[in-house]
Amino acid sequence: VSLVLARPRSGRWHQIRQHLASGTIGHAILGDSSHGRSRTNRHWKQCRKLRNERTCLHLAHVHLPPTEYTSKGINVSCPISEDLKEMLIEMP
Secondary structure (H helix, E strand, C coil): CCCCCCCCCCCCCHHHHHHHHCCCCCCCCCCCCCCCCHHHHHHHHHHCCCCCCCCCCCCCEEEECCCCCCCCCEEEECCCCHHHHHHHHHCC
């Protein structure tokens, strides 16, 4: 299990999931039912109490530049959820 910091500058956010799960990298995001490994997800649900339908992906901060619709842009931060904090503390 690894903790990854990804900072995409452009593109679509779901591409993070695809690229990590791809044959090139080969490390899917835990809990990802579309691109992940069902055997691994099943193990984490049974042995480590991973919630059903929980993808262990967190958007900590997003900044969008000003546009004609948002003159000041958008700048939002979100703290990590309690269930992810617990998982990180208990990680091997």
